[in-house]
Amino acid sequence: MCQACFKPDPVSGTLHFCHCGSPATLAIMRRIEADLSRRQMLGGLAAVVGMFAGFGLAPAKAQAPARPVLLTNLRLFDGETLSLREGVGILIDAGRIAALPARGQGPQDAQVIDCGGRAVIPGLIDTHWHATLASVSQIVAMTQDIGFLHLMAGQEAGATLMRGFTTVRDVGGPAFGLKAAIDRGVVAGPRIFPAGAIISQTSGHGDFRFANSLPMMPGDPADYASQQGMSALADGAPEVLRRTREQLMKGASQIKITAGGGVASQYDPLESLQFTEAEMRAAVDAATDWGTYVCAHVYTSPGIRRCIAAGVRSIEHGQLADEDTVRLMADSDTWWSIQPFLADEDANQYTDPKAVAAQRQVAEGTARAFEWADKHRVNWTFGSDILYGGGESQGRQLAKLARFMSPLSALHRATGAAGRLLALSGARAPYDGRLGVIAEGALADLLVIDGEPEQTLDWLADTANLRLIMKNGRVVKNELSGDSI
Structure with a gap:
């Protein structure tokens, strides 16, 4: 409580109870403290980023799409079924797999990535x-x-x-x-x-x-x-x-x-x-x-x-x-x-x-x-x-x-x-959502690969075969020709 708590009025002598301990005041104080902490954290993070950049460790710019992303023209390994599916796309919104729409379906405003017939697997x-x-x-x-x-x-x-x-x-x-x-x-x-x-x-x-x-x-x-x-x-x-x-x-x-x-x-x-x-x-x-x-x-x-x-x-x-x-x-x-x-x-x-x-x-x-x-x-x-x-x-x-x-x-x-x-x-678990699968509601971690995963895993030896890497719905690598988001 502040120093004015329970302090008598100098004229009337009436006790005045301040509101510093009320739920509303405490909620306001928590918001102020959180904002100050956030500002301090962001300032500190900026300093750390600068330090890491000096060592060549600055993070790659992960692109956060402003609207849903639709991956099309792909063969899907969902992480569970031991076969690849065709004729489906992958709709990603707000960091999650929103749906696996049939070919030709999906929202009209989605950003489209054509996978060129490649296999898509979970991260x-x-x-x-x-x-x-x-x-x-x-x-x-x-x-x-x-x-x-x-x-x-x-x-x-x-x-x-x-x-x-x-x-x-x-x-x-x-x-x-x-x-x-x-x-x-x-x-x-x-x-x-x-x-x-x-x-x-x-x-x-x-x-x-x-x-x-x-x-x-x-x-x-x-x-x-x-x-x-x-x-x-x-x-x-x-x-x-x-x-x-x-x-x-x-x-x-x-x-x-x-x-x-x-x-x-x-x-x-x-x-x-x-x-x-x-x-x-x-x-x-x-x-x-x-x-x-x-x-x-x-x-x-x-x-x-x-x-x-x-x-x-x-x-x-x-x-x-x-x-x-x-x-x-x-x-x-x-x-x-x-x-x-x-x-x-x-x-x-x-x-x-x-x-x-x-x-x-x-x-x-x-x-x-x-x-x-x-x-x-x-x-x-x-x-x-x-x-x-x-x-x-x-x-x-x-x-x-x-x-x-x-x-x-x-x-x-x-x-x-x-x-x-x-x-x-x-x-x-530090992350809220399913991992390791491409399924509705799962976290959107996935790879688009050059390779035939039903025949061999030799493509894993060369990272150049990973044409697109997405983590949490953000693209961290995209080398699909003609595509960008």
Whole structure:
């Protein structure tokens, strides 16, 4: 209240009650504060845009059409049906798919884009991505100024979008600021479903400390990776609850834990089990209370079974699962994000014999994972898990799935199926609308391609084959000759 509240009139002595606390006054004040905050934000964003432009990271101008857009003369893959449709168009209005009108139909005032008989598919989704760790080496990620890391992440975000990936599920790293910058138009990039810091036990796959930093004492400061939001160390259910709740407070759409070792882990063996079931359940309980779910890095059957028993909803990797465990995943409606780890030219290169052997073991399990996932009808999706450089291989990684299944089946795992996994975030999902499909009411993310997606996915290796990229109804790339909007 102001100083005049309850102040007596100097002449009459009557008490006058001011209106500063009334609902109407408070509503006015909220509007003023919101306008001031908006002005400050816009001023700050202008400064950030200028800074990014200095690094060559200024976002491409996404064109927002003033009236509905109608895509015509196309073959449609809707993300769910494993065939292409002809004789329909795609009407886009206010960032969404408004309708799929028959040929020759649609509003007269719509801006028309003739796709020249090309295939149109939903924007691609990578369900295992690390937006702030994909484009730099591990030593850079752990030692360089965090501002540099974020600028590199902004550059990589633009490249990710131009590869046709309009959405990523970020499963570990300080991506909240990047997501906000993308959503506000400061930089170009995909939609981000952020997990925040990877929650790991001491000595787990997310413990990035060196052995010479041990032991950690109660009064010691957090290590660099924890300070910057790359990982969060937790031992015991109460600490897991705390770290999980911190990520939810920051805006996590899902929670990521490490439940087993990794191929390149310096300390934790690939077959190690991490977090007790009680610790995992603490993370699951905290996420469930907020209407979302937990995903877990794990390769082996014992680790996967422990995750399922604790209520983890999505297994990340899992290439060393036996068939009985895969069957359990199907029976428990557990999702599986599988990466095409094939120890090939796109794989990380190791000199440590232990890491080389582990990589070979995982590669041998990858083909079985695809086979058993389909055989037992597990809900599964594509994820690339590109770390420490090599982002340009993202499209090629998806194309490799066509070695194990039909091209359209592979595309489904990076579109319609991936969209259903994202929907597990419920009210914590940062975007309101269906993703991964071209259907009425869905968010308007789509690609017009030069290629025959029912025959091959080789066209994914060259971004020149992506003739039009649209995200949220805005065109971010258009190379269809004679067309412009």
